[in-house]
Amino acid sequence: MPLSGSSSKTTVYGVDGCKAGWFYVAFESSGNARWGIVKKIESLVHQAAEPDRIFIDVPIGLPCGHEGRVCDREARGKLGFPRRCSVFPAPARAVLEAESYCEAKGVSQEVTGKKVSRQTFAILPKIKEVDCLLRASAKARRIVREVHPEVCFWALAGCKPMGQSKKGKLGLDQRLEVLSQHWGAANETYQEILDAHPRRELARDDILDAAVAAITALADESSLKTLPAEPPQDDRGLPMEMVYVPSEAVRLGG
Numbered sequence: 001m002p003l004s005g006s007s008s009k010t011t012v013y014g015v016d017g018c019k020a021g022w023f024y025v026a027f028e029s030s031g032n033a034r035w036g037i038v039k040k041i042e043s044l045v046h047q048a049a050e051p052d053r054i055f056i057d058v059p060i061g062l063p064c065g066h067e068g069r070v071c072d073r074e075a076r077g078k079l080g081f082p083r084r085c086s087v088f089p090a091p092a093r094a095v096l097e098a099e100s101y102c103e104a105k106g107v108s109q110e111v112t113g114k115k116v117s118r119q120t121f122a123i124l125p126k127i128k129e130v131d132c133l134l135r136a137s138a139k140a141r142r143i144v145r146e147v148h149p150e151v152c153f154w155a156l157a158g159c160k161p162m163g164q165s166k167k168g169k170l171g172l173d174q175r176l177e178v179l180s181q182h183w184g185a186a187n188e189t190y191q192e193i194l195d196a197h198p199r200r201e202l203a204r205d206d207i208l209d210a211a212v213a214a215i216t217a218l219a220d221e222s223s224l225k226t227l228p229a230e231p232p233q234d235d236r237g238l239p240m241e242m243v244y245v246p247s248e249a250v251r252l253g254g
Contacts, residue, residue: 009049014214015041015056016149017126020201022056025189025214033185035193035210037202042133045140052143055213058123058130059090060146061233061240066113071242074227075151083161086150088120093236096128134238141238148242149209151227152216153178155244166205175208182215182250216245223249 015024021039028034038044041056048054063069069090076084091104092111098104101121108116133140154161157178164171179186193207216224223245231241 010051010053011048012052012214012217013044013048013054014147014210014212014217015044015054016206016209016213017058017123018202018206020197022126023202023206023210025207025210027214027218033183033189033214035189037197041130042137042140045133045137045144048143050139050142053217054144055147055217055243056130056144057147057149057209057213059127060130060134060144061231061238062090062093062096062127062131062236063112063240064092064094064235065111068112068114069240071146071227071231071240075148075242078154078159078227079150079161082165083150083154087148088117089114090240091116091120091124091127093131093234096124096131098124131238135236145239145243146241147213147216147244149212151242151244152212155225156182156212156215156247156250158247166208172204172208175205175212179208179211179215182247183211186211215250216243219245219249 010029011026013024013026015022018037020037022041022044023037024044025033025035044054072087072089075087079087092108094111095104095108095116098107101118104121104124105115108114134144150162153175162171162174164174166172166175176187176190190207194204225244225246226241231239234240
């Protein structure tokens with residue numbers, strides 16, 4: 001089945017960070033799916049064509065003051081308790097240069113008035129990797145956009161947040177059910193990926209997060225929504241947004 005609203009040559013990618021680098025799920029224009037791991041996101045951007053889309057679970061567009069990002073606040077509001085806890089505040093760009101958690105906390109306190117969390121500190125290298133690429137590559141800026149998996153699941157489930165944590169079996173099953181409603185081969189492909197990669201390389205929830213990003217990227221451009229509705233840009237001209245799509249706007253066969 002061709003991708004809705006796409007050209008005959010478009011491929012869409014959903015990407016999530018994993019222990020081995022970056023895991024992606026890609027849908028070709030035919031509707032066929034493929035997946036894999038790249039060590040650097042730059043290599044995925046390099047192999048992608050200009051009409052392609054790469055939707056990635058990493059903060060793009062970073063704050064430089066006390067206000068933080070509107071998209072983070074709106075995402076927490078949409079998800080409610082307890083899923084709002086999955087939206088970590090994006091760090092200020094100055095924090096990306098910190099070499100220790102202690103240094104990161106101090107820089108963040110000085111720039112934003114708040115300390116950076118350990119969860120955010122753990123993914124600083126990946127945030128920095130994507131930020132450097134976007135600032136250096138016009139192509140990356142054209143085709144790479146930010147998503148948050150829990151916001152994507154919320155939207156695809158009819159604006160209902162997931163009831164269980166994605167780290168447990170109930171939460172994994174709940175998210176697989178949402179994916180299966182839009183992608184008939186979700187369960188089969190999920191198992192194939194599990195069998196191909198050990199957990200030391202790829203966690204179970206990494207697969208689901210990349211898949212929901214890819215399904216979101218399938219939608220026609222006119223159907224895509226953002227938090228906030230009119231995203232501001234950061235001091236380097238990068239959009240501070242999270243992209244999602246209503247459930248009725250995505251259809252994918254087998």
